[in-house]
Structures are given as C-alpha cells and as structure tokens.
Amino acid sequence: MNIISNVKLGNILDELSAQFPEHKFKSVALKEMTEEDKRNVEVLISYDNKLDAAFIQECPELKWIAWYAAGVNKLPLQTIRDKNIILTNARGVHKVQISEYIFSYIMTDYKNVLAYYALQQEKGYHTEIRHKELYEKTICFIGTGEIPTYAATIAQAFNMNVIGINTTGNSKASFDKVYKIEERRKAFEQSDIIVNVLPETNETIDLLDMEDFKAMGEDALFINVGRGTIVKEDIFIKALTDKVIRFACLDVFYKEPLESDHPLYQLDNVILTPHITGLSTHYNRRATNIFIDNLKAGIDNRDKFKNVVDISKGY
Template sequence: MKAVSLIRLGEKEEKLKERLPNIEFVFTSGVDEIADQDKKDLDILFGVGKLTEDFLEECPNLKWIAWYATGVEKLPLDYLQRRNIILTNNKGAHEVQMSEFIIGYILADYKNMRTSFKNQINRHYNSRLTGKNLKGQSIMFLGTGSIAQRTAQLAKAFGVRIIGVNTTGKQVDNFDETYNMEEVEQVIGYADIVINTLPQTTKTTHLLSKRHFELMKDTALFINVGRGSVVKNEVIIEVLQNKIIRHAYLDVFENEPLSQDSKFYDIDNISITAHISGNNTEYSDEVTDIFIDNLKSFLNKDGTIENEVDISKGY
C-alpha cells in the first residue's frame, strides 16, 4: 500500500516509516511534486494542498484522504462522495490552542489590555483604568464541537453561564443550555459574549445578518475563530463602524489574507489576528499521531477511523 504526503514532515517522516514499515511512503511538498506513477499507485493522500477533481482523476486507486486541517470546504466533496473516498480531518487537534486563544481574547478585552498597551506606547500612566469581571457573564457559542467544548470547560472556572447553539439543540457537557439553529434570533440577545466556532458549510455561510447583531446586547463582544464566511464582510464592517456591538475579535475573514487597504484596519473597535488561533508548535505531532492510529485501523479494516468527515454535511 502506498501513502503519499502533500507536505514535508521533517523528522516525523522517519517516525512514520518506523511505525508502519509495511507502508510505502512518498513524501512531497505538494501535488506538483507527485510523480505520474505515484498518482496511479497511491492508495492514501495525507497532508494539505490544492486538490482538484482533475488531479484526483489521475489517482484511480485513491481510497482515503487524511486531511491535516479541520475545514474541508475547499475540497471537491461531491466528487469524493461519488467515488466513495474516505475523508478524515484533524478535528480535535486544535482544541487546546484555540480554546486558550479564545480565553485570551476575552481576558484581554475584559481587563482592558489593549488600552494599557496603547497607554504604554503613548507613555501615559493611568492607574484608574478598571477592568470588568467575567463572573456572572453569559457566553454563547455558535457551534458546540470540540473547540467550543474545551473553551466552555475552561470558562466555567470563571463562573460564567454557557449557552450553545447547534444543529439540533442537543445537550452538551459544560453547557448550561443549548438551542437549535432556528432559535438563534430568539436567544442571541442573552449573551454578553458571542463566539463563532462553526465550520463553513452551505448552511453556515452568511448565517449571521445585520439583524443578528442588532439583536445582540450593544455591549456584546463578538469573537470569530470559525470561518469568516459566517458573516459578509460589508455586514460586520457596518456593524462595527456603527457601534451596533461594542467590540469584535476576528481571527478569520470572508476573504483572506486582508489587503493592506482593507477597511477592517480602519475600524477602532476591532482586534485582528491573522488566522493564527489554530497555530501551535505541537500541531503536526498531534495530527501525525492521529494519522498513524487511523492508518493502523484502515489496514486492519476494523472500522474505528477517527475524525471521519460526513461528506454530505461538509464536516
């Protein structure tokens, strides 16, 4: 069996070879480096890269794509479904890093760290600057997957109320209450902090309209670490420019990267990070370990592959 990488993994390449000596591994830096014979022979693709239908047509034996990212919206999902190609992602590998980022965003906002930094730059010493307690606040998560669950677990220590919104309204550990997607407008006004962790699908694209932000508290903090496509650029820009909500921490945008002349840079009640909330030094180790476990299950045909994507749903 042949497994071809779409990224180089450094010392982890030897780890894969040692742990799985019966697999023929071919390591590349992307589809352009994959030899024609390897395309014909490969059974597994792993990593991340630009995968098109035309390329996949050249891989007649492909059975499984182990995607080293969470979002799969850029893959030709309909094509994968027609060919019954298994698709797994890295769900869970980001939950520690991203939950820490979210808590960091919240604390930085509630403790006025941005203002303190501006004061430092301006050589202004203001000992009257006063932060706000998290205790007693309400946090609403749009999406109750692994990232939201981990963050909810951490946030509970601060004495906050946790509200979740998911597809069915099913109850989730560490959430005080949950609602389904159709109830968003009825409950979004309860939250002091609204956090989007949803993946990009046909149902979540442009899910949030100006009306949703108008229904939020005018003191609300909005955090987006899911996908920028959940709200149109022009909508979130208008919302922030008109102070419909108090502030936003945005790690993702509808179009990335932001251009230097992006209007987002001119808004004063926004804090921007450059799609970095999932970046961490341990990431490739964690994802490779998941891949190794899945590969063993795949070879044994025991049906216990972790993080298999429901292609019909897109996550």
C-alpha cells in the same frame, strides 16, 4: 500501502516508517508529485488547497485522504464521494490552540491590554482605566463541537455561564444551556460574549444578519474563529461602525488574505489576526496521532476510523 505526505512531517515521518514497516512512506509536495507517485498513491496526507478534482482523477489507487486541516470546504467533495475515497480531517487537533486564543481575545478586550500598553509606552501611571470581569458573564458559542466544548470547560473555570448553539438544541456536557440555531437570538440576548466556531457549509454561509447583531446588543464582544463567511461583510462592518455591537475579534474573513485596503482596518473597535488561531507547534503531532489510530484500524475498517468527514454535511 503507498503513503505520500504533502505535509512536511520531518521526524514524524521517520517515526511512522519505523512503526509501520509494512507501508511505504514518501514525503513530497503535491505539485512535485510525479506521474508515478500519482499512479501509485493509496493514502495521501495533505492540506494543499491545489488538491482538486483533476488531481484526484490522476490517482486511480487513492483510497484515503488524511486531510490535515479541519475545513474541507475547498475540497472536491463530489469527486471524493464518487470515487468512494475515505476523507478524514484534523477535527479536534485545533481545540487547544483555538480555545486558548478565544480567551486571549477576551482578555485583550476585557482587561484593556492595549490601553495599558499605550500607558506603558507613555510612561504613565494612573488607574482610571477600568476592566471587565469574566466572572458570572455569559459566553455563547455558535457550535458545540470539540473546540467549543474544550473552551466551555475553561469558561466554567472562570465562573462564566456557558450557552451553546447547534442544529438540534440538545443539551451537551460543559454547556449550561443549548439553543437550536433557529432560536439563536434568544441566546444572543442573554450573552456578553458570542464566539462563532462553525465550519463553512451551505447552511452557515451568510447565516448571521443585522437582527442577530442587534440581539447581541451594544455591549457585546463578538469573536470569529470559525469562518468569515458566517456574515456578509457589509452587514458586519455596519454593525461595528454603528456600534450595534461593541467590539469584535476576528481571525477569519470573507476573503483571505485580507487586503491591506480593507475597510476593517479603518475600524477602532476590532482586533484582527491573520487566520492563526489554529496554528500550533504541536499541530502535526496531534494530527498524526489521529492518522496512526486510523492506520492501525486498517483501510478495510473505515467504520472504525476517527474523524471521517460526512461529505453530505460537509464536516
């Protein structure tokens, strides 16, 4: 098969060529693909957001898009489905780095990292600053997929109580309790830390409103590593400004990149990072491990494929 990677895979692509001599590999950016590239490509490795419906129409042989990101919300899903193209994503490739970042945010807040750093800058030495413990606190993950499941095992090692929220409310390993999304406020009321890990789908856009933040309560730490569209910005900023919740750590935003005059920058109870929690130097290696398993299964065995996106669900 003709396999083109828009992702700069470096050595990994050489290894693929050596491991699969029956396939033809080529590395080229999406916008630099020639007419011939498009005419012949059968498998496309990509996370280029310019991959739109018009592009797909120019690729008559395209059978499989190996999308090297998790979120597929920007892709032309209808066209991909109409053309019967397999779409796989990088689900699971993020679980390590995003889970670690969740605990980095928790530590930054709970252990007063920035206050102690300020103390160090002023060469001060006093011990009035108090920190919170994770021990026996309750953490609630909105979402119970691979990322929160991995993070939940870490939370349990810290002796935290772990709640999950999903569409069914069915129990899941590593979670002490799971609530249905409609009953989420019951979970929020019990929780000290609430972490959104949901992808963007029609069902998750603007899901949370002020009543949700009221349920989280005035001592709550809210972390968003899912998608910024989980809550309308004006509601969220009001929840923080009015101290409906205590603190937030945000890696994702309603509109990215965040503009430098964005009101979030004015708040003193928020940590902002530029959508980096999913990054990892091991990212391409981990995503390619999934790709290799699927390539070994073969394009005619799509039922054996890992990480196939259910286009009707959007993840």
